[in-house]
Amino acid sequence: VREITLDDVEDLALGAVVLGTGGGGEPYVPTLMVREALRTHGPVPVVRPDELDPEGLVLPLGIIGAPTAAAEKLFNGGESRAALRTLEDCLGRKGVAVMPIEVGGGATLLPIAAAAELGLPVVDADSMRRAFPKAELTLLNLAGISASPLVLVDAENNTVVVHGIDTPAVERLARPVVVEMGMIAICAAYALTGAQVNEFAIHGSLTYCIELGRRMRAIREGDADAYPQLLEFTGGRLIFTGKVADIERRTVNAWAVGTLTLEHLQDPDRVLRIDFQNENLIAMEAGVPLVTVPDLISLLDAETGTPMTTEALRYGQRLQVLATPAHERWHQPDGIALAGPRSFGYDLDYVPFGGTR
Amino acid sequence: VREITLDDVEDLALGAVVLGTGGGGEPYVPTLMVREALRTHGPVPVVRPDELDPEGLVLPLGIIGAPTAAAEKLFNGGESRAALRTLEDCLGRKGVAVMPIEVGGGATLLPIAAAAELGLPVVDADSMRRAFPKAELTLLNLAGISASPLVLVDAENNTVVVHGIDTPAVERLARPVVVEMGMIAICAAYALTGAQVNEFAIHGSLTYCIELGRRMRAIREGDADAYPQLLEFTGGRLIFTGKVADIERRTVNAWAVGTLTLEHLQDPDRVLRIDFQNENLIAMEAGVPLVTVPDLISLLDAETGTPMTTEALRYGQRLQVLATPAHERWHQPDGIALAGPRSFGYDLDYVPFGGTR
Numbered sequence: 129v130r131e132i133t134l135d136d137v138e139d140l141a142l143g144a145v146v147l148g149t150g151g152g153g154e155p156y157v158p159t160l161m162v163r164e165a166l167r168t169h170g171p172v173p174v175v176r177p178d179e180l181d182p183e184g185l186v187l188p189l190g191i192i193g194a195p196t197a198a199a200e201k202l203f204n205g206g207e208s209r210a211a212l213r214t215l216e217d218c219l220g221r222k223g224v225a226v227m228p229i230e231v232g233g234g235a236t237l238l239p240i241a242a243a244a245e246l247g248l249p250v251v252d253a254d255s256m257r258r259a260f261p262k263a264e265l266t267l268l269n270l271a272g273i274s275a276s277p278l279v280l281v282d283a284e285n286n287t288v289v290v291h292g293i294d295t296p297a298v299e300r301l302a303r304p305v306v307v308e309m310g311m312i313a314i315c316a317a318y319a320l321t322g323a324q325v326n327e328f329a330i331h332g333s334l335t336y337c338i339e340l341g342r343r344m345r346a347i348r349e350g351d352a353d354a355y356p357q358l359l360e361f362t363g364g365r366l367i368f369t370g371k372v373a374d375i376e377r378r379t380v381n382a383w384a385v386g387t388l389t390l391e392h393l394q395d396p397d398r399v400l401r402i403d404f405q406n407e408n409l410i411a412m413e414a415g416v417p418l419v420t421v422p423d424l425i426s427l428l429d430a431e432t433g434t435p436m437t438t439e440a441l442r443y444g445q446r447l448q449v450l451a452t453p454a455h456e457r458w459h460q461p462d463g464i465a466l467a468g469p470r471s472f473g474y475d476l477d478y479v480p481f482g483g484t485r
Numbered sequence: 486v487r488e489i490t491l492d493d494v495e496d497l498a499l500g501a502v503v504l505g506t507g508g509g510g511e512p513y514v515p516t517l518m519v520r521e522a523l524r525t526h527g528p529v530p531v532v533r534p535d536e537l538d539p540e541g542l543v544l545p546l547g548i549i550g551a552p553t554a555a556a557e558k559l560f561n562g563g564e565s566r567a568a569l570r571t572l573e574d575c576l577g578r579k580g581v582a583v584m585p586i587e588v589g590g591g592a593t594l595l596p597i598a599a600a601a602e603l604g605l606p607v608v609d610a611d612s613m614r615r616a617f618p619k620a621e622l623t624l625l626n627l628a629g630i631s632a633s634p635l636v637l638v639d640a641e642n643n644t645v646v647v648h649g650i651d652t653p654a655v656e657r658l659a660r661p662v663v664v665e666m667g668m669i670a671i672c673a674a675y676a677l678t679g680a681q682v683n684e685f686a687i688h689g690s691l692t693y694c695i696e697l698g699r700r701m702r703a704i705r706e707g708d709a710d711a712y713p714q715l716l717e718f719t720g721g722r723l724i725f726t727g728k729v730a731d732i733e734r735r736t737v738n739a740w741a742v743g744t745l746t747l748e749h750l751q752d753p754d755r756v757l758r759i760d761f762q763n764e765n766l767i768a769m770e771a772g773v774p775l776v777t778v779p780d781l782i783s784l785l786d787a788e789t790g791t792p793m794t795t796e797a798l799r800y801g802q803r804l805q806v807l808a809t810p811a812h813e814r815w816h817q818p819d820g821i822a823l824a825g826p827r828s829f830g831y832d833l834d835y836v837p838f839g840g841t842r
Contacts, residue, residue: 214648287648288658291571297643304661305645 129335131171132240132250137163139341142348144236145435146340146426146450151384151406152233152259153195154437157203162237165244172240173249175225177331180322185221186251187212187319189239190229192263192280192302193312194384195406195439207281207314208242214279214287215316227251227325229266229318231337232259232407233437238314253325254333255318257455258424261383261406263299265467267457268318271328278302278317282309306382330455347433354433364452367411367418368400369393369430372445375438388438390447393430400449404438409472411449419451420474422458422467423481426450453481486692488528489597489607494520496698499705501593502792503697503783503807508741508763509590509616510552511794514560519594522601529597530606532582534688537679542578543608544569544676546596547586549620549637549659550669550739552763552796564638564671565599571636571644572673584608584682586623586675588694589616589764590794595671610682611690612675614812615781618740618763620656622824624814625675628685635659635674639666663739687812704790711790721809724768724775725757726750726787729802732795745795747804750787757806761795766829768806776808777831779815779824780838783807810838 129136140162141155166172180186189208216222226243228236231254243250255266263275275295280288280302288305292298298317306313320328343361346354359365370390377386385405392398400418403410408425411418419425427436430446441447457463459481465471468478486493497519498512523529537543546565573579583600585593588611600607612623620632632652637645637659645662649655655674663670677685700718703711716722727747734743742762749755757775760767765782768775776782784793787803798804814820816838822828825835 284650284654286650286654286658288662289646289648291644291646293641293643297641301643301645301662301665304665305658308658308661 129174129252129338131173132166132334133171134163134166136338137166139338139345140236140334141341142344142435143337143339143341144231144233145437146344147231147257147337147424148233148259148407148437149424149426150404150408150438151195151261152230152235152437153191154439155234155237158234158237158241161203161205162241165241169244169247172244174252174334175249177251177253177322177326177329180251180325181224182321182323182326184224184322185219185319186225186227186322186325187215187223188227188229188255188317189242190315191235191238191312192315193306193382194379195233195437204283204285206285207283208238209245210285210287211279211281211314211316212242212246214281214289215277215319218277218279218289219319223248224322225249225251227329228254228333229315230254230256230259231333235259236337250334251325252334253329253331255329257330257333257336259407260467263302263317264295266318267330268320268328269295270462270466273318273320273324273328275299275317278315280305280309280313280315282313303381311379311382330457344433344435362452364450366448367451368413368449370400370447372441372443372447373399375441377438384438388441390449393446405472410469410474410476411451417476417479419481420469420476420479421472422454422463424452424454426452451481486531486609486695488530489523489691490528491520491523493695494523496695496702497593497691498698499701499792500694500696500698501588501590502794503701504588504614504694504781505590505616505764505794506781506783507761507765507795508552508618509587509592509794510548511796512591512594515591515594515598518560518562519598522598526601526604529601531609531691532606534608534610534679534683534686537608537682538581539678539680539683541581541679542576542676543582543584543679543682544572544580545584545586545612545674546599547672548592548595548669549672550663551736551741552590552794561640561642563642564640565595566602567642567644568636568638568671568673569599569603571638571646572634572676575634575636575646576676580605581679582606582608584686585611585691586672587611587613587616588690592616593694607691608682609691610686610688612686614687614690614693616764617824620659620674621652623675624687625677625685626652627814627819627823630675630677630681630685632656632674634676635672637662637666637670637672639670660738668736668739687814701790701792719809721807723805724808725770725806727757727804729798729800729804730756732798734795741795745798747806750803762829767826767831767833768808774833774836776838777826777833777836778829779811779820781809781811783809808838
């Protein structure tokens with residue numbers, strides 16, 4: 129895509145929920161925010177990474193915290209601009225473009241609203257091609273680019289800037305601030321040059337998100353070919369169809385942590401258990417892990433095809449479980465080490481994805 | 486005093502422990518640091534608040550966290566400079582002088598070492614004329630001067646900058662960062678002009694601390710008149726002589742919180758109970774509060790006259806309890822509201838100090 133218009137917002141939001149893999153936050157309020165910004169400021173130009181000034185400063189923006197809180201807490205609308213301005217002040221220069229840190233949930237949409245407000249283009253790229261629950265889980269970190277300085281802004285306009293000696297230190301110091309900010313904050317971090325975006329970020333993530341959303345919309349509209357087209361587009365497969373039997377969830381350290389249990393629709397003896405930390409981490413049936421991070425485990429309402437966040441699930445709801453391979457860079461050994469099951473504390477190896485992608 | 490030399494360090498450290506009222510941190514390591522800095526860079530000029538450039542930027546520096554941690558954790562020696570440089574960067578201008586946020590424990594000494602290293606004078610003033618356990622407990626806060634931006638630096642050189650919408654928000658957001666930094670951090674905050682120092686800070690606090698230390702040294706040296714002279718100088722009184730029967734202490738949210746129990750030396754049925762949160766808050770005998778914050782409750786070894794931090798106490802040690810009235814500004818209604826027993830969660834009114842000061 130060359131620009132983001134009001135017509136793209138629905139597809140973006142649908143795609144972002146799939147890539148949010150249960151987390152990433154409800155897109156409802158961010159959708160309103162981006163629509164308002166596009167109405168006021170007009171379409172946002174989209175630049176490809178290879179079109180960026182190689183020396184130009186790119187400003188990555190995202191949301192950090194528990195989606196539970198994002199669903200309950202209002203934004204004041206000024207946080208994104210405040211975060212990006214503070215990041216610019218820290219670095220002593222102005223940005224040339226805004227980039228989403230992740231495509232996944234509301235965190236995909238806010239950077240577009242911020243770009244519109246600041247009169248900047250948005251880069252067609254992100255740092256993960258999905259949502260992840262920790263600041264260090266990015267391909268930028270794998271490339272040795274620091275998350276520091278990381279700027280947090282809350283709905284009261286408190287601002288905290290974390291300069292860590294490394295990216296795990298940034299995450300470690302930012303996390304309790306996010307808790308104190310009410311479990312959710314707007315986050316600007318990983319400031320980088322156009323050349324670095326071109327070399328290390330994932331190209332085309334906004335386009336991918338919109339294309340994915342378009343296919344989700346086709347499913348919702350009842351297009352008979354829509355599911356096969358979705359699977360072909362994503363390289364994914366549907367691994368389970370079941371109804372919500374249980375959701376156990378608690379907020380720990382500004383993460384929504386828990387387990388979703390699905391009972392198979394045809395065979396109630398079959399049970400799928402999905403562990404999540406904001407995002408879905410592992411889908412396991414009868415003690416056998418079927419899909420694990422960094423691959424994507426997304427939930428779709430079985431009747432309407434609507435992609436679902438964990439927050440929005442209700443008891444008894446019928447779901448399709450969609451598994452999608454992560455971006456290939458995540459499948460390298462260092463990608464698995466950074467974002468595989470062991471990095472989330474599981475004594476479990478990554479399960480290679482059987483897809484064809 | 487017009488300059489701080491190596492000869493002043495011992496008196497400064499002795500006075501600082503008295504004004505630290507049990508908290509403020511062991512002065513041992515900060516004493517070594519200030520001696521090293523004075524040896525390398527020479528004496529530090531002391532300026533009076535009324536000598537400061539009214540427009541000049543003054544850089545207040547202190548320590549935040551649990552004294553328990555300060556006693557166990559090494560500094561790297563560069564934190565103070567890093568904190569002050571970051572504060573200057575945030576404000577986009579250079580400082581003209583360093584000021585201790587508090588006179589009390591090691592937090593009195595580090596600003597002098599930092600001033601020596603930066604080639605700046607130190608201001609003969611502070612913001613409380615004692616030590617207190619929260620960033621908002623300063624006369625600068627009472628005067629409406631914000632603690633924000635507050636800079637925290639740890640021994641690994643991680644740096645966090647908190648811009649709060651008000652000073653309680655700064656304290657609230659800084660506290661969990663201090664916990665994550667290992668319960669202790671160097672802190673630069675309350676940046677202000679020379680004119681503001683002159684109008685709102687407490688004048689002469691370093692001189693007071695050295696003079697107090699000189700009297701403590703006279704006690705240690707066995708001077709017969711030394712105790713009366715101490716009481717005359719401080720307006721204080723000795724309220725109890727007892728031995729340490731119990732210390733209950735835990736680290737909560739980067740504070741050392743607990744209760745010290747003293748048994749009277751002559752009459753073991755008399756028991757004094759001193760509650761502390763880093764600093765001693767309330768001295769109570771038979772359920773009757775004798776002295777409360779903001780007035781000072783300090784502990785002196787009964788045999789040697791050495792002022793003691795809570796950390797350094799040992800079971801059975803004989804202590805004199807010295808009560809001293811706080812600076813008169815703290816006795817105004819807004820001072821009592823900010824720093825009286827109720828602000829520490831006690832359902833207890835301030836007990837007016839019977840002293841003559």
